[in-house]
Amino acid sequence: MREAPICLWRDISVGDLERLEHAQSSGELCRVLSDWLTAGSPPGDLRSSALLDLYYHALRFCWDSGFTREQTSCVFSIVKETHAACVGSPLGNVAECHGLLQxxxxxxxxxxPPFSSEFFSPQQLLLISHYMVETYFRHFKLYKYVFTPQVNLDLSILYDGISETDETRTTEEAVDKEIEDYKEPDPDGITCGPGWEFCSGGSSYLNGRCYYSPYGRF
Incomplete structure (x- = not known):
């Protein structure tokens, strides 16, 4: 599991928060965040759009909840660390990411100190945890799909002492032999071959033939 650091001013500074707080509209806030988070990304990039949406709503949540600047910087970095754990592996690691959040x-x-510090009350912890579960973790598989490479398994089996060409030829010969040995069954009955036990009773056995019904041999 990833290390859980103290996140005060780790990814966002006081000056950055002041710029974001002075935004006059949602559009301006998105532009400031976009210039800061997605610099160098091509226009319309799916990952950049998803990141912008993630951090925009995280900031809105902090401001609507009345968090201080210190608390906002912590929440911002907590969201960032949780997201980094999610995209760090293409495998399903939702339990590990939720454990890191806790x-x-x-x-x-x-x-x-120096292991932890008190920035949030128990009620605020519940509020943040509920927000993350209802937003990020509810769409966990979507974030995983967008930000992680797709893994394809190409499985081949090669036995010791048999080359791949020999194995293919052996398989083809076995299929051809099955086709040659196959015989269409007699619609009136199937001739009993070696190893078969004849059915008892004159009505079920006639001239070396065992007769069949939909319910088995009779």
């Missing part, structure tokens, strides 16, 4: 929240709720 560790990050506890790291910012208990005053125990």
């Amino acid at each position: 560790l990050l929240l506890l790291r910012h709720a208990v005053l125990r």
Whole structure:
């Protein structure tokens, strides 16, 4: 599991928050975030759009909840660390990411320097946890699909002492032999071959033939 650091001013500074707070509209806020987060990305990039949406709503959540600038910077980095854990592996690791989120929240709720510091109350922790579950983790597979490479498994089996060409030839010969040995069954009955047990009763056995019904041999 990833390390759970203390996130105060880790990814966003006081000056950055001031610029974001001075935005007069949602469009201006998105432009400021886009210039900061997605610099160098091509226009219309799917990953850049998803990141912009993720951090825009995280900031809106902090401001609507009345968090201080210090608390906002912590929440911003907690979201960033959780997302980094999600996209760090193409495998399904939702339990690991949720465990990291819980560790990050506890790291910012208990005053125990230098290991943790108290920035949030228990009620605020529940509020942040509920927000992350209802937004990020509810769409966890979508983030995984957008940000991680697709893994394709190409499986081939090669036995010791048999080359791939010999194995293909052996398989083809076996199929041809099955086709040659196959015989259409007699619609009036099937001739009993070696190893078969004859059915008892004159009505079920006639001239070396065993007769069949939809319910088996009779």
